[in-house]
Amino acid sequence: MNILSKTSISFKQLVIMAIVLVCTTSCVNLKKSTYFYETQDTKFMTDVRNLESVLEKNDLLSITVSSINPEAAEIFNMTNNNDARSSTVSGTTAQVAGYLIDTDGNISFPVLGKIKAAGKSKKELRDEIESELSTRKLLIEPIVAIRYLNFKVSVLGEVKNPSVVVIPDEKISLLEALGLAGDITVYGNREDVVLIREEDTGVKTLIRIDLTTTEIFDSPYYYLKSNDIVYVQANKARVASSSAATQWIPLVISALSLAVISIASFR
Helix, strand or coil: CCHHHHHHHHHHHHHHHHHHHHHHHHCCCCHHHCCCCCCCCCCCCCCCCCCCCECCCCCEEEEEEECCCHHHHHHHHCCCCCCEEEECCCCCEEEECCEECCCCCEEEECCCEEEECCCCEHHHHHHHHHHHHHHCCCCCCCEEEEEECCCEEEEEECECCCEEEECCCCCCEHHHHHHHCCCECCCEEEEEEEEEEECCCCCEEEEEECCCCCHHHHCCCCECCCCCEEEEEECHHHHHHCCHHHHHHHHHHHHHHHHHHHHHHCC
8 A cells, every 4th residue: 555545544534534523512411402311201280370460560460450330441541551561472563552561650640649569469459449449439340350461481502482472461481481482402501591680679680491301390480470580501511512612623524535536536
């Protein structure tokens, strides 16, 4: 075997080694890319008693009032038109009207005036309005319904469609939010999903969740609250694929291939 043949073989070996290197740096561990890996059939009980969120400043509410006298209730259904905007999954925005809880934590309600809303649950605010309407003899047997108009969560990071998701029914689990964002990509770290929650006091809580186990089903963070932020971090495979060394590998392979072809042509 002449020198050129030996050189050609060595270059071929280098090419093979480079290809193997690319494959090993880009592969993803099956266990780390699967939800609830190897979980057996089981049942979990989720505590739904504390799902109702406490109203906070800047919440936008729909408040409707009904009574046995519909004409008398009309004045209480004239919602104040606020220049508030709601983002949709597609990224568009729409102006919505409702009762905006101001920076002092109040809403301005027809006839009743300013009512403290921040810090209360929807049930507490509803009961208070119904009581005021009855006590002042403004309506007979009033019925008040309150809903959020800007209940939303943000899903960011290694998901197919990072977005702000508006939730019309005011109830969504972490898994549903990820589904609405197109699910975690193969490069997302399912073992370390970050949930960021801000309380009305301004305190932000950061919670780390492992979605390869079933711990989420026993977690108080299974259901999300309005303005929660879910961030999916990149796994090691994504970091490796973005590193400078990995970016140079295709160029090295191309150069080696060209060298092999050139040497072979001179044999």
